Amino acid sequence: MTITSKIGAHVSTAGGIFNAPARAAVLGCETFQCFSRSPQGGPAPTLTPEVIKKFKEQMREHSLKNFYIHAPYYINLASLKSNIRYGSIKVLREELERGSLLGAGYVMAHIGSHSNQTLEEGIKKSADAIRKILDGYDGSTKFLIEISAGAGSVLGDTFDEVGKIIEPIKFMPGFGGICFDTCHAFASGYDFRTSKGARDVLAQFDKHIGLKFLKLTHVNDSKFDLDGKHDRHEHIGKGFIGREGISQILTTKAFSKIDWILETEDVDRDKDVAALKEIRSH
Numbered sequence: 001m002t003i004t005s006k007i008g009a010h011v012s013t014a015g016g017i018f019n020a021p022a023r024a025a026v027l028g029c030e031t032f033q034c035f036s037r038s039p040q041g042g043p044a045p046t047l048t049p050e051v052i053k054k055f056k057e058q059m060r061e062h063s064l065k066n067f068y069i070h071a072p073y074y075i076n077l078a079s080l081k082s083n084i085r086y087g088s089i090k091v092l093r094e095e096l097e098r099g100s101l102l103g104a105g106y107v108m109a110h111i112g113s114h115s116n117q118t119l120e121e122g123i124k125k126s127a128d129a130i131r132k133i134l135d136g137y138d139g140s141t142k143f144l145i146e147i148s149a150g151a152g153s154v155l156g157d158t159f160d161e162v163g164k165i166i167e168p169i170k171f172m173p174g175f176g177g178i179c180f181d182t183c184h185a186f187a188s189g190y191d192f193r194t195s196k197g198a199r200d201v202l203a204q205f206d207k208h209i210g211l212k213f214l215k216l217t218h219v220n221d222s223k224f225d226l227d228g229k230h231d232r233h234e235h236i237g238k239g240f241i242g243r244e245g246i247s248q249i250l251t252t253k254a255f256s257k258i259d260w261i262l263e264t265e266d267v268d269r270d271k272d273v274a275a276l277k278e279i280r281s282h
Contacts, residue, residue: 001256006030007276009262009269010070017045017102018054025062028273033068033261036098037091041074044094047101055102068216068261069099069107069141076112077129078122078155085129088112092133092143096174099141106216108144108179111155111165122155127168134174142176144215149187149231157188157229163208170213177213180205181263182249183220183234186241189227193245198252211254219246219260219276235264236275247279 008031011023017036024032037044045051059067071092079085095107114122134143145166150157156165162178169175185192185201192198205211221239223232228240237243249255260280262272 001251001253003251003256003280005250005256005280006066006259007262007273007280008032008067008259009264009273010034016051016054017047018051018058020067021055021058021062021064024064024067027270028277029064031064031066031068031259031261033070033263035072036069036095036102036104037072039070039072039074041072044098047098052101059103066105066259067103068259069095069102069104071095071107071109073110075109078112078114078117078125080116085125089129089132093137096133096137096139096141096143100139104141106142106144106176106179108146108216110146110148113153114155115153119155119161122153123161123164126155126165130165130169130175131172134169134172137174139174142215143174144176144179146179146218147181147184147188149181149184149229150189151229151231157184159205159208163210166209166213170210177215178209179216179218180214180255181218181220182241182246183218183222183239184231186222186226187224187228187230191226192249193241195248198248201249202252202254205254214254214258216258217250217255217260218263219250219272220263221246233264235268236262236272243275243279247282250276250279251282 008029010033075088148156192201220233224230
């Protein structure tokens, strides 16, 4: 089987987003992910024509054809607080527009939490929010939902929940699909560390969501064991999933056609890039 996945990592935009392509290239990346604004809050840096031009020049200089944007961490599309919910909708629409200016393939986001309400209410609020985000949107960047690690009342840790969230909006223009995070899925109880396990997990994904909506993967080992409900990334081969376990899911047909993005710690991330290239080559 030929694997066409490009390998990348989340890189810093310190000093300007136009610095991200060079940082990705230093790591040996073929694509990358970054923030377009602070993940903690505050106004987004203005994307002036000069910034956009410089960014695209850097993409060409380092032979990078595509990249992805991760939304800020404070997003909560199911919040009972209107300012948080509508603020999240506004930010995600802005991120899609910003991504379109820069040429990003996808913007991915965590859905949020259904605190102090039922799961069903949280699912409905999230779907309604995504509809508002995409209403009238005609940009080139697509929106992805990232599966979560499932702590507390966090939404999107099971394929069933994600499938219910996207059901009303999955064919809207601008909706791209799902970002599968290996650490998050493992933390939520999905065990893909064997060939059979990987097949079973993908069968569940297909049943509840549909494999055609699998568009990107975050590749991270896990500091905690299966079903631990902890979003704690570890370097490839250093955690409870293990290099062989990660290889089992990445070398499936479904994962062989989507890009692999690392979100491990900065130190030794170049070794993680090299490890994924070795997995891809076998």
